[in-house]
Amino acid sequence: MEAAHTLLEGQKITKTFGGLMALHEVDFAISEGEILGLIGPNGAGKTTLFNLIASTYQPASGCILFRGRDITGKKQHQICRMGIARTYQLVRPFNSISVRDNVLVGARFGRGKKSGGEDEEVVDELLDFFSLAEKGRQMAHSLTMAEMRRLEMARALATMPVLLLLDEVVSGLNPRETNETMELINRIRQRGITIFMIEHVMRAIMGLSDRVVVLHHGKKIADGAPDEISNEPRVINAYLGETGDTGMRPGPL
Template identity: 55%
Template sequence: MPEVLRTERLTRVFGGLVAVNEVEFAAEEGEIVGLIGPNGAGKTTFFNLVSGALRVSGGRIFFQGREITHAPAYRRAELGIGRTFQVMKPFPRLTVMENVLVGAFLRHPSRLAAERWAAEILKMMGLSEFAAASARSLTTAGRKRLEIARALALNPTLLLLDEVVAGLNPVEAEGTVELIRRIRDRGTTIIMVEHIMRVIMGLSDRIVVLTHGRKIAEGTPPQVASNPDVINAYLGTH
């Protein structure tokens, strides 16, 4: 399988705090990789580094074999990296349709084609009936879906999902899990951060564990679940 994303000794320092510490990471095409770790482990910072929202302090990032360490965020989106934000960032004064349209314009410069593509995404995400509603009128569950829909509109090769299941009720959660599978089945590589263990263990092909910015374990869900370091990290008994 060709490699989609690789990081080499990726590091980010805030003041004196090393939020991401020499992380070696790789994801292959069509994989779902789960990224887990206790609060403050550096998962969201890792996403921000990969998507270009933050500048790296050290190390390198490669996307489809091409170095993107210093590429700006919009360039990475053009190349095929889509992301959601943990603190959701809808465009509140635009409609749901328009929110997705903004992303759809990247691959479809003509308004008609972009609108058709956006409508297709909305349908897939089950948001069609809210198309004309303003984004701020959506519920939390709706907004989380909108986050995914907008990122999908880019037709990304790699999709970074930051806690898109947390905070949903069980029915909604089940729906989103199903969606993520379908996105992967279309060939998109997915890296996801999630706190709900049942979800991440069920979905991921492979799991990477971060604590205090360091990668402490990596493997299939059963391997990681039985890894004593991981258990220690989560229970906080070093």
């Protein structure tokens, strides 16, 4: 499964902020069609890794390959047009434009070379997919947190990505909203999109991921199937050190 169909690969990724080593020689690979989870205690470097993939920041050393091509140092819009889209841990829709226009911005910015009319079709389909059709004309700031997170995903999907980076899209949601979002993530994968997702809610990450990478203090400490990594002493210790409870058992949908 590995080498032949690798979509995105990081090799010895290192990132420092002043004296802080946010990531230290992290290797990872994600195969086409996979859902790869990324977990680790707060400050482990998860969002930083996404910022490097999306070229928000550049690594101090190491490189990132997309479809075998070195994309390190590309501009953010180039990364987007190559087919990598993301959501943000802190949701940031354009508040003073409508929900629909937020998604339209994604469509205009993205990968597909479409005429205006096709953009409209893409947007309508996505609003429908994310159960936002009835909210399309509202201002984005009027949405609930669950709706905003769906809007973030809709806007990201409107860019026509092949790889979607999701940063804690179920955090702050209640159990019912969490289940709905998990269902949506599965349906996004069924659209043929590869997913790399950061999540603190263990039930979600363990239930959705084919494989999970664990970061701790900027280093990768585990990489494997959910049931494998949740039994790894190093992983358990990293979480116990923080909260005293791993909460790592996968739960029912």
